[in-house]
Amino acid sequence: MEQYIIKGGTPLNGEVEISGAKNAALAILAAAIMTDETVTIDNLPDVRDINVLLKAIEEIGAVVNRVDRHCVKINGGTINSVVVDYEHIKKIRASYYLLGALLGRFKKAEVALPGGCEIGTRPIDQHIKGFKALGADVLIEHGMIKTNADELEGNHIYMDVVSVGATINVMLAATLATGKTIIENAAKEPHIVDVANMLNSMGANIKGAGTDVIRIRGVEKLHKTEYSVIPDQIEAGTFMFAAAATNGNVLVKNVIPKHLEAITAKLLEIGCAIEEYDDAVRVIGVEKLNNTQVKTLPYPGYPTDMQPQIVVTLAIATGTSIVTESIFENRFKYVAELARMGANIKVEGNTAIIDGVNQLTGAQISAPDLRAGAALVIAGLVAKGFTTIDDIKYIHRGYENFEVKLRALGANIEKVNSEKEAMTFKLKIG
Numbered sequence: 001m002e003q004y005i006i007k008g009g010t011p012l013n014g015e016v017e018i019s020g021a022k023n024a025a026l027a028i029l030a031a032a033i034m035t036d037e038t039v040t041i042d043n044l045p046d047v048r049d050i051n052v053l054l055k056a057i058e059e060i061g062a063v064v065n066r067v068d069r070h071c072v073k074i075n076g077g078t079i080n081s082v083v084v085d086y087e088h089i090k091k092i093r094a095s096y097y098l099l100g101a102l103l104g105r106f107k108k109a110e111v112a113l114p115g116g117c118e119i120g121t122r123p124i125d126q127h128i129k130g131f132k133a134l135g136a137d138v139l140i141e142h143g144m145i146k147t148n149a150d151e152l153e154g155n156h157i158y159m160d161v162v163s164v165g166a167t168i169n170v171m172l173a174a175t176l177a178t179g180k181t182i183i184e185n186a187a188k189e190p191h192i193v194d195v196a197n198m199l200n201s202m203g204a205n206i207k208g209a210g211t212d213v214i215r216i217r218g219v220e221k222l223h224k225t226e227y228s229v230i231p232d233q234i235e236a237g238t239f240m241f242a243a244a245a246t247n248g249n250v251l252v253k254n255v256i257p258k259h260l261e262a263i264t265a266k267l268l269e270i271g272c273a274i275e276e277y278d279d280a281v282r283v284i285g286v287e288k289l290n291n292t293q294v295k296t297l298p299y300p301g302y303p304t305d306m307q308p309q310i311v312v313t314l315a316i317a318t319g320t321s322i323v324t325e326s327i328f329e330n331r332f333k334y335v336a337e338l339a340r341m342g343a344n345i346k347v348e349g350n351t352a353i354i355d356g357v358n359q360l361t362g363a364q365i366s367a368p369d370l371r372a373g374a375a376l377v378i379a380g381l382v383a384k385g386f387t388t389i390d391d392i393k394y395i396h397r398g399y400e401n402f403e404v405k406l407r408a409l410g411a412n413i414e415k416v417n418s419e420k421e422a423m424t425f426k427l428k429i430g
């Protein structure tokens with residue numbers, strides 16, 4: 001079983017290059033099968049979720065050609081099935097984008113319902129509401145979501161909750177519907193703009209992505225394109241907090257600083273210095289960080305996917321901080337692991353009350369999900385002594401070469417497969 005072993009206490013210093021955005025890439029790969037021409041996608045992160053989705057796309061008959069580690073050519077002209085039941089697909093949330101893509105193109109799709117509700121119940125009622133509004137029937141049966149329509153027709157859709165997934169899914173299907181669709185109360189995350197830009201480069205007619213009203217005029221067909229995915233704002237934010245927590249000095253490269261504003265604002269508040277460049281951000285830590293308050297919100301608010309990373313950082317700040325999670329109801333599970341490292345955090349409902357401590361100490365802990373896993377790595381980087389993290393498969397879902405990038409910044413971290421490898425690392429580091 002793979003584990004990370006970390007010896008904490010070394011400030012991160014140097015430069016790190018951020019990969020393409022996983023959550024944008026997942027939707028963009030689904031969009032790529034909406035034409036029978038060849039679509040080239042570049043700046044893909046080489047992470048597990050992306051590789052699972054590519055395999056699922058191949059399983060339904062599309063041709064997937066890996067040009068290199070970060071570039072793929074996809075031809076959906078040979079798709080011979082609209083049933084996506086690939087055994088691993090349930091493990092990735094974004095499998096549901098294949099519903100919108102296949103429904104749009106073939107007016108029919110059956111996709112295994114995403115499971116693994118590690119951070120909350122995560123209903124998909126808004127996706128279903130959107131498809132139905134476009135004229136599709138939707139049925140959940142034997143673990144599959146089945147949808148079909150004689151014809152998809154544009155409609156006026158008001159989203160009851162701001163949902164990234166539902167906004168993108170309805171946008172995908174509506175692209176090939178007849179007439180005009182208006183999505184109100186749409187999510188505004190950077191990757192919604194990226195997916196809309198990609199679809200428009202295939203001949204779609206989408207306006208207003210990035211605002212809360214998206215207007216889509218359906219087109220008859222889409223064509224080939226070459227598209228490069230935006231940088232991953234969450235990976236960037238994770239390295240920014242790792243720099244802050246370890247009192248380091250890190251230049252985070254290949255980012256869009258505008259997408260990082262909520263994160264930058266919090267780092268400034270807790271006492272870090274930030275230098276902003278065209279496509280890079282430098283984070284310079286301080287000896288002792290200040291406390292703060294933060295509530296997760298849809299973009300442009302502070303992202304829920306950056307909640308565990310700020311909690312870990314505030315666990316060693318001065319005074320009491322309050323972090324409120326307003327998007328997912330079960331996203332503080334990792335706090336129990338932090339407590340084993342000496343953090344003083346009380347969770348009441350959707351709020352964590354954090355009393356900063358002087359020092360965390362290394363322990364054997366386990367990653368409960370992707371972002372919490374990355375945050376626990378940050379905890380290991382600041383803790384005294386050795387930390388062992390189990391279940392790092394979650395971290396590999398969304399972070400490319402995480403330990404390699406951290407090591408290049410001076411971190412003492414190793415991925416090990418056995419007790420023997422763990423001992424060798426401990427002896428080497430001392």
Ligand code: UD1
Nearest residue numbers: 023094122123124125126127161163164165166305327328
């Ligand atoms: C996406 C991201 C995830 C991020 C989240 C919020 C991907 C693959 N994942 O997840 O990393 O944490 O956005 O930024 O891009 N909801 C409903 N009904 C629905 C859909 C959502 O009630 O039909 C609720 C959810 O339970 C949650 C809120 O809406 O409380 C936001 O969820 P949503 O934006 O849909 O998250 P995902 O798209 O699943």
